[in-house]
Amino acid sequence: MTFSPTENAACPVCGAREAQPLQTLRDRLWSRPGVFQMARCQVCSHGFLAVRPTQEGMGAYYEGLYDEVGVGIEEKLQRSVLAQMLNWRRMRALNARRRFRPGARHLDVGCGVSSLLRQLAARGLAAVGLDFEEAACQSQRAYCEGLDVELWRGTLDEAYDSAGGVVDEGRQRFASASMIHYLEHTFTPVEDLRRVYQRLEPGGAIVVEVPSIESFHRSLFQSYWLPYLPPQHISLFSRRSLRRAFKDAGFVGVRVRGASAPFIGLSSFAIWWTWVMGRKSSLSRPVQTLAWPLAFLWGAVVLLGDLGSFWLLAKSGHADHLRVTAVKPR
Ligand SMILES: [Zn+2]
Ligand SMILES: [Zn+2]
Known part of the structure; x- marks a missing residue:
């Protein structure tokens, strides 16, 4: 897949341009090209891609989804x-x-x-x-x-x-x-x-x-x-x-x-693992070996939390x- 052009966007809900940068993002599932910017609208608090593919370019990111x-x-x-x-x-x-x-x-x-x-x-x-x-x-x-x-x-x-x-x-x-x-x-x-x-x-x-x-x-x-x-x-x-x-x-x-959204925590942990501890890691072997016990422990906590916290997260307003x-x- 070739890199498609990006555009700077206003908030899709209220049209405001005043936005706080929140997170620089890349595709962590299929490693397709592109760097995007998630921002938070300062007028209506909406989260949106302030740097995103153009409407024409977006089609390429859906290709193969339904093969x-x-x-x-x-x-x-x-x-x-x-x-x-x-x-x-x-x-x-x-x-x-x-x-x-x-x-x-x-x-x-x-x-x-x-x-x-x-x-x-x-x-x-x-x-x-x-x-x-x-x-x-x-x-x-x-x-x-x-x-x-x-x-x-x-x-x-x-x-x-x-x-x-x-x-x-x-x-x-x-x-x-x-x-x-x-x-x-x-x-x-x-x-x-x-x-x-x-x-x-x-x-x-x-x-x-x-x-x-x-x-x-x-x-x-x-x-x-x-x-x-x-x-x-x-x-x-x-x-x-x-x-x-x-x-x-x-x-x-x-x-x-x-x-409630089951297994979002666990899936996110799996993505984190792939990029930090696993296949796509840029950490050196000795550092990884040292980090393994901690990473496993964290995984166990996430699993327990994911299974037990649906209700709590939904009630507290922080569900996925x-x-x-x-x-x-x-
Ligand atoms: Zn807005
Ligand atoms: Zn969706």
């Missing part, structure tokens, strides 16, 4: 019992804002290969999944065979229009929507929320989940923290910047909660993820 091997791995992870449990909690949060009715239409933006569409259909909803990737849509068609699930490919505007949204506005509106780990990837988070808002019926509700800039693990692991995921993660939201984005998009009754529910006024 044959990639789809297989993603399907296993995203349809595991654990992933289904997390989706169940998201559905419960959404159902509390807008009761599920049989046949009600639901839109899942950036559905990927997740099990959410199938779980929604099992609850009697008519689910529509939207994704850019043909491979993801194909995988979902096979996975949701025989259920009331429709797949749209492309942008929301185009897909909605070609599904008859313009001529049949009333029938095409959605009672509820979801964006699970989508918003941190987009160059235009507020506009994308507004687009969904426009397609919801009055009283419709949305559930959104994103990584949190206020995470405890982020301060602990610094640039090795998995959800930095540069440069795909353009945005890392704070409670404040999330509330602002939802209000600017038109939503009311915005509720933000910490959401934030979950939002909000409604469109009647």
Whole structure:
């Protein structure tokens, strides 16, 4: 992969240029080229890549994600019992804002290969999944065979229009929507929320989940923290910047909660290990040998913390993820 040009960006939520540099980042998972700068907006406290690839250059960082091997791995992870449990909690949060009715239409933006569409259909909803990737849509068609699930490919505007949204506005509106780990990837988070808002019926509700800039693990692991995921993660939201984005998009009754994210601590530790103690280390052998006992001890502490602290981190407001529910006024 060749290096793609970068640009200097303003805050994607409020447009401010006043930002405090937070962390210099490089791709620690696949070692793809590029150096990026995460910054914190001084106006709305949003975390964002102030130095990032251009929109054209970003495509290269998603290549290969959905090749044959990639789809297989993603399907296993995203349809595991654990992933289904997390989706169940998201559905419960959404159902509390807008009761599920049989046949009600639901839109899942950036559905990927997740099990959410199938779980929604099992609850009697008519689910529509939207994704850019043909491979993801194909995988979902096979996975949701025989259920009331429709797949749209492309942008929301185009897909909605070609599904008859313009001529049949009333029938095409959605009672509820979801964006699970989508918003941190987009160059235009507020506009994308507004687009969904426009397609919801009055009283419709949305559930959104994103990584949190206020995470405890982020301060602990610094640039090795998995959800930095540069440069795909353009945005890392704070409670404040999330509330602002939802209000600017038109939503009311915005509720933000910490959401537990299993194994982020352990995955971040594995990344740290690879770069500091393992394969990609620049430390000399004797230094590494001396550091091993300490590193193992730290790993054990992280594992224990990761298994036992979901609840505590979510309660204290320093979980790795934030979950939002909000409604469109009647
Ligand atoms: Zn801002
Ligand atoms: Zn993400």
